[in-house]
Amino acid sequence: QKEVEQNSGPLSVPEGAIASLNCTYSDRGSQSFFWYRQYSGKSPELIMFIYSNGDKEDGRFTAQLNKASQYVSLLIRDSQPSDSATYLCAVNIGTGNQFYFGTGTSLTVIP
């Protein structure tokens, strides 16, 4: 089992819909969780981070963390074509400062 797992997609949603991206992780002791967006040919850029159980909202983005289920998700409300990208989940695993990434979920927002 990989440390961080994501469905690779592709996930397609119509413009204006809610996109839901999911991520599971293996280390129950993990404390910090990050979502990055990566456009084709570009480097990852941070969207959100979450450290505590529950929801964290920032504009159209909501991160949800459930440590008991070892599950973190990202909701994108009112999806726009410019949201079309690969979304990477990253988890700080172990006692060191080692961030593990999932393989990413490809999202396409259809106008």
Add this chain to the structure above:
Amino acid sequence: GAGVSQSPRYKVAKRGQDVALRCDPISGHVSLFWYQQALGQGPEFLTYFQNEAQLDKSGLPSDRFFAERPEGSVSTLKIQRTQQEDSAVYLCASSTELDSPLHFGNGTRLTVT
């Protein structure tokens, strides 16, 4: 302010050549990371520095890979005797402290022919 800067942006090497990839982190960021990203995959951890100390190099795939950060700022990733399987994008990231978000550079795309 300036972000993480990597050079070169593209590097083509013949198999067997040595290459050196440079990363200049955000000023004041003590943590520096190197990742390798193959096409269609997520970034794979290579190594991590806190200031000049290399605290974790468990992700380096072989002893052909070597990284250094001698003065706690600029870092160099060196790959000796490159192989075709080394072809990938090499990403450098920095952060202010333990557990804080990573800020990535634009990466170096290495192609080994």
